Amino acid sequence: MAEVWDAVVVGAGIEGSATAFQLAKNGCQTLLVEQFPLPHSRGSSHGASRIIRKAYVQQHYAQMMKEAYPIWEQVQQETGTQLYMKTGGLMVAPSSSQQLDQTERSLAGAGSEFEKLISDDLKLRFPNLSFPADYRAILDPEAGVLKADKALRCFQDLFVKYGGRIRDEEKVVRIDPGDVVTVHTSKSTYKTHRLLLLPGPWAGKLLAPLGLQPPLEPVRISVLYWREKQPDTYALKKGFPVFVDHTIPHKYGLPSLEYPGIYKLCFHSGPVIDPDNRDGVAGSHGNQAIVRMMCDYVRKHFPGLESVPAIQESCMYTNTPDEDFILDRHPQYRNIIIGVGFSGHGFKLAPVVGKLLCELAMDKQPSYDMTPFSLSRFHNTATPQAKL
Structure with missing residues (x-):
């Protein structure tokens, strides 16, 4: 048998x-x-890095992350491998953002620490970022980078x-x-x-x-890397945090790690694709539009980066509605x-x-x-x- x-x-x-x-x-x-x-x-x-954070709009994820951190620590200890690097996490959005309000409530409900930053705080603490006066932020002190x-x-x-x-x-x-x-x-x-x-x-x-036919959409994500004008401007070793812009669709960034002197900054969305042909026509056309949009975003908000990506890679998400x-x-x-x-x-x-x-x-x-x-x-x- x-x-x-x-x-x-x-x-x-x-x-x-x-x-x-x-x-x-x-x-x-x-x-x-x-x-x-x-x-x-x-x-x-795949890839070298992912963001880890407790700052979530959904409180069930904020609660689950309280348990995820200790398990990650157990895996590190059992394998003798450093996987988590604490950087802090900066979540920015316009002052009127309901998502940021809900993230604050989720963190508070989960008993997690966080810090609120008004526009002046944001400018003082992170002079290499440029956001309008009506922006504010949350700082998640336990956020950081996972070595994926x-x-x-x-x-x-x-x-x-x-x-x-x-x-x-x-x-x-x-x-x-x-x-x-x-x-x-x-x-x-x-x-x-x-x-x-x-x-x-x-x-x-x-x-x-x-x-079964659940409403799942595989999408192609453009993973973009941007060269720093001055080395270490946004580097992990200089204490620059992981970054999430909560305006929808989100943008997210990770300090220089995979490539020296190059910052990872991506758009949290992409064209729907066939996973067996993710680099086909639909994915390629969508990628071009996203790169143009992200170039404009970098020019506006990350003055210390070159405004054309130095490296382009791709990944896939599988989204639910x-x-x-x-x-x-x-x-x-x-x-x-x-x-x-x-x-x-x-x-x-x-x-x-x-x-x-x-x-x-x-x-x-x-x-x-x-x-x-x-x-x-x-x-x-x-x-x-x-x-x-």
Whole structure:
């Protein structure tokens, strides 16, 4: 008889890897399946850096981040790898911003420290930024930078340490639900009591044959790097914070890290694309418009940067309409668990996401209210023609 796994996790991005780690740590015989050779840059979890912060509009994320920080610290200690660099986080917006008001309420509700800055404070503390007099800011003292590539590798290494096995270069081609789920890949077939699907931008393609069509949009993000006119103007070693402009759509920045003397500043949106053709015509045209817009933004607000990007890369988000995650069971198959739609802000929360999905898979009471993450909040997510 073929081996039956306690759990199979599909997708070895940060969410899938953190989930597989939690399952293995909790004693589940777990297999992690990834369609691309590891490591790779074709999904949403590659790159050297991500922002970590407690400052969230949604209080459920502000609460979850209180637990995420200690788990990140545990991963650092267990692997002997520095993943988190504290810089502080500057969240700016016009004084009338309801998003900034709600972020203050969320931080206060979660018992997290923060500092309010009026326009004069902003100019005094950050003279290399230029914002109108009607702007204000929040300073999140615990915000900082996560070393993304290293974080991903750490979760995978810990997963293997706890007995998990990884199979990369295996694309899932069919899933047969049942009390024991059968997962067919391009190379093999696996049987499992629990299947956890964390396929990133490929979620729509994988869920449709299972009768689900949640409102997910894979988008191409232009990751832009800008050369400093004077070295270290916006450098991490000079104490420059991570940055979020809360005017919609958001812009976000990270101090110079990946490339010496070059600042990472991006637009938190992009054109909808096919994840198997993210650099196609639609993505390329959308990228050009975003670069022009960001050049203008840099000229207005970051006078210490050259106003033409020095380096352009790309990434993908998978967005839900409300930008809340989907963390739920399949409505017809309790042993199929879904984690999708991380909307470009899931990386920092991956340790808690992994814990929650592990709890669902093991039929434990979730540590948090799962209502914001329910699949049922979206209507008509079933695919009528699918044969289940």
